[in-house]
Amino acid sequence: MTKTDAPAQTSGLAGVIAGKSSIGFIDGKQGILRYRGYDIHELAEKSSFEETVFLLWNGELPSRAELADFTTFLASQREVPAPILEFIQNAPSDANPMGLLRTAVSALGQYDADAEDMSDAANKRKAGRLTAQLATLVAAIERCRQGLEPVAPDAALGHAANYLFMLRGERPDATESRALDVCLVLHADHGFNASTFSAKVTSATLSDMHSAITSAVATLKGPLHGGANQRVREMLDDIGSADRVPEWVESKLAKKERIMGFGHRVYKVEDPRARHLRAGAEALSDKGNPALLDISSRLVDVVNEAKGLQVNVDFWSASLYSYLGLDPLSFPAIFALSRISGWTTHVMEQYADNKLIRPRAEYVGPGPREYVAVDDRA
Numbered sequence: 192m193t194k195t196d197a198p199a200q201t202s203g204l205a206g207v208i209a210g211k212s213s214i215g216f217i218d219g220k221q222g223i224l225r226y227r228g229y230d231i232h233e234l235a236e237k238s239s240f241e242e243t244v245f246l247l248w249n250g251e252l253p254s255r256a257e258l259a260d261f262t263t264f265l266a267s268q269r270e271v272p273a274p275i276l277e278f279i280q281n282a283p284s285d286a287n288p289m290g291l292l293r294t295a296v297s298a299l300g301q302y303d304a305d306a307e308d309m310s311d312a313a314n315k316r317k318a319g320r321l322t323a324q325l326a327t328l329v330a331a332i333e334r335c336r337q338g339l340e341p342v343a344p345d346a347a348l349g350h351a352a353n354y355l356f357m358l359r360g361e362r363p364d365a366t367e368s369r370a371l372d373v374c375l376v377l378h379a380d381h382g383f384n385a386s387t388f389s390a391k392v393t394s395a396t397l398s399d400m401h402s403a404i405t406s407a408v409a410t411l412k413g414p415l416h417g418g419a420n421q422r423v424r425e426m427l428d429d430i431g432s433a434d435r436v437p438e439w440v441e442s443k444l445a446k447k448e449r450i451m452g453f454g455h456r457v458y459k460v461e462d463p464r465a466r467h468l469r470a471g472a473e474a475l476s477d478k479g480n481p482a483l484l485d486i487s488s489r490l491v492d493v494v495n496e497a498k499g500l501q502v503n504v505d506f507w508s509a510s511l512y513s514y515l516g517l518d519p520l521s522f523p524a525i526f527a528l529s530r531i532s533g534w535t536t537h538v539m540e541q542y543a544d545n546k547l548i549r550p551r552a553e554y555v556g557p558g559p560r561e562y563v564a565v566d567d568r569a
Contacts (some may be wrong), residue, residue: 201515209388209548214247214536215380219457224464228381229253235467240375240529241351244322248315248537249379262349268323269344269353271295271331272302276341279331288332288524289412295328296321296408297342298400307399314542317400321432323532326350330357330526338477351375354528355515367478367515374508375396377464380533382457386410386417387530387537394538407534408527417523422453423509424519433485438492451495452506461501468507477515481487483510 216225227246234243241262245253252263275298282291300306301321305313331341334357342357351372353365363371383391389410394403411417422539430439445448455462476484487510494500512522 203297209261209383209550210391212382212537212540213537214533214540215382215455217382218365220459222458222460223438224381231377231463232467234376235373235464238376240372240379240386240532243376243379243389244524244532248539249319264319265323266344266346269327271324271327272498275299275302275328276551279328280341281306282335282561284338287412287525288329288336288521289408289417291332292325292328292406292524292527293405295332296325296483299324300405305402306401309397309399309542311539314400314539314561317518318539319493321400321404321535322531322554323350326354326528327357329521329528330354332356332517332524336520338410357558359516366474370475370511371515372405373467373471374444374511374525375529375532377467377504378529379537380530385413389437390534390538391541392548394541395545397542397545398539400535400536403538404531404534405528405556407530411527411530417526419451419503419507420509420512421519421522421524424513424522427486427490427509430486431491432482433489436486436493438490440490440497443522444513450490450494452502452509453500454497455501455503458503462503464504465502465507468504470512472507472511475511479514479516482488483513487501499547500502 196565207224214227216228219221226234226243227250228251229246235247238246242258244265245261275295278298279291279295282483299321303317305317327341327344341359344353345356345362347369348356348362348373351374352363352368355367355371381387381410386407388406390403393406393416394400416421430436440450472487473483487507491502491506509519509522512525513519517525
């Protein structure tokens with residue numbers, strides 16, 4: 192195929208419509224994000240993670256009775272098979288949390304009675320177990336990294352509060368629980384992002400849900416996707432104080448180096464999720480180093496004035512997660528706690544109207560060549 196015969200393409204598939212979906216709507220120019228038609232601002236202010244998951248999976252908000260039943264169902268699915276917890280406990284102390292999570296998610300499929308059942312009902316049950324179990328896995332991984340024993344889940348707690356409980360061994364206060372709950376709502380889905388698209392490609396082969404979610408976790412492990420807020424925290428530590436921000440930014444711009452947490456592949460204005468994350472960080476700032484907010488606020492002003500760039504979802508989540516006492520190395524795994532809801536929704540949508548995803552590549556290698564026998568090669 193010659194270059195003129197090649198279909199239109201862009202680097203990294205930027206802007207390419209790769210399929211239809213009824214799950215999320217994004218308008219990058221206007222800064223709009225909706226789940227199933229509901230504005231992200233309303234969901235962040237009024238909804239819970241459990242309610243948001245129900246909405247994503249079923250297309251409608253639940254009634255009070257449906258929400259109560261669904262919350263009970265998720266809470267009942269949190270236990271993880273003992274051999275998987277043993278694997279986490281026996282892993283090297285310096286093992287990457289996302290690497291452990293990827294392997295543990297894959298292993299869960301070997302213990303799931305519905306693993307190879309591709310019916311709609313079985314896939315929804317698997318989605319529920321994965322959503323519930325991921326929090327248990329992430330908490331266990333972090334506890335074991337600290338040399339501590341995993342904490343069993345508490346069925347009386349909501350999803351966000353239970354995660355913090357399993358992480359700390361003590362119940363969080365209402366402000367902490369709500370702050371994390373909002374984070375989970377905000378990160379639940381975001382169109383055909385890299386990890387979601389990876390899950391779709393896997394499920395389009397009619398591979399099982401655990402395989403598809405393993406693909407998503409593996410994709411999220413990359414620093415250009417799930418590790419961005421970890422790098423924001425490292426950046427804030429590097430700056431050190433608010434009065435150093437102007438010279439630090441000037442140095443970065445002079446070297447044409449990227450400033451983490453600013454700009455977005457989709458949004459041309461401020462990420463609509465950012466303001467809620469900032470509010471959460473401000474509500475928790477008395478629980479940690481207040482300098483993080485001082486540096487962040489000054490950085491927003493200086494970068495916006497110098498380059499006109501707006502913050503993205505990773506910028507304020509770095510401070511919020513830090514005030515919750517989370518280790519920066521675990522930030523990408525916290526992202527997975529929420530995005531599992533979107534991943535499973537897209538997988539089920541793919542199964543419902545499946546077609547193998549098989550794009551073409553534009554060939555840019557050598558033209559036709561004749562084979563030369565090995566003894567005749569120079």
